[in-house]
Amino acid sequence: MHRDRVEAILQALRTAYPGARSRLHYNNAYQLLVAAILSAQTTDEQVNKVTPGLFQRYPTAADLAAATPAEVSAQIKSLGLFRQKSAHLVAACRILLEKHNGRVPDSFEELVALPGVGRKVANVVLSNIFGRDVIAVDTHVFRVANRLGLARAGNVRETEEQLMAVLPPGSRREAHHLLIYHGREVCRARQPRCLECQVRSYCENGCQE
Numbered sequence: 001m002h003r004d005r006v007e008a009i010l011q012a013l014r015t016a017y018p019g020a021r022s023r024l025h026y027n028n029a030y031q032l033l034v035a036a037i038l039s040a041q042t043t044d045e046q047v048n049k050v051t052p053g054l055f056q057r058y059p060t061a062a063d064l065a066a067a068t069p070a071e072v073s074a075q076i077k078s079l080g081l082f083r084q085k086s087a088h089l090v091a092a093c094r095i096l097l098e099k100h101n102g103r104v105p106d107s108f109e110e111l112v113a114l115p116g117v118g119r120k121v122a123n124v125v126l127s128n129i130f131g132r133d134v135i136a137v138d139t140h141v142f143r144v145a146n147r148l149g150l151a152r153a154g155n156v157r158e159t160e161e162q163l164m165a166v167l168p169p170g171s172r173r174e175a176h177h178l179l180i181y182h183g184r185e186v187c188r189a190r191q192p193r194c195l196e197c198q199v200r201s202y203c204e205n206g207c208q209e
């Protein structure tokens, strides 16, 4: 895709969603890592309802590492997959203590080695905490990027690779947030609101007017 077209899409989305940023509530790397692990198949709003109590009870990775999964489950049972997520959180925090002095590592390989952390969560942490110029591809980014022709991929991994190639350096974190906002607000999975779409002239989903 031509750079001018990419820039035009990004600019239109910037205008539509000024200040787009993560909707997860966090104050440090530990909190974002935990919130991102909890966000699997769950909305950010649901995660934000449980994390204040969770972080009050377990303010550091050491505190969470000392808990049992059953204790953590009691704090997050309103979320889907809460038993699995509890086990992941405790195991991940124990690794943080054993291998990283209780800190969240800043390398992709070390992040994805943590239970509950895949490419998306790792890239969310790397971009939002460590300022890395990477893009995390979730279901919204995957759908919107492919509808707009920013990627032409059949899976999340290929979409990430293609977006890394086509997005201008320095724009990937912002693009992640813009595509998520557009996917939530307008370009929904079912019944996208194409008549209200700010980038429909670029769309390759058959929605141009």
Ligand code: SF4
Pocket: 147, 148, 186, 187, 188, 192, 193, 194, 197, 198, 199, 200, 203, 204, 205, 207, 208
């Ligand atoms: S025109 Fe419709 S399908 Fe295309 S990007 Fe906009 S909302 Fe999504």
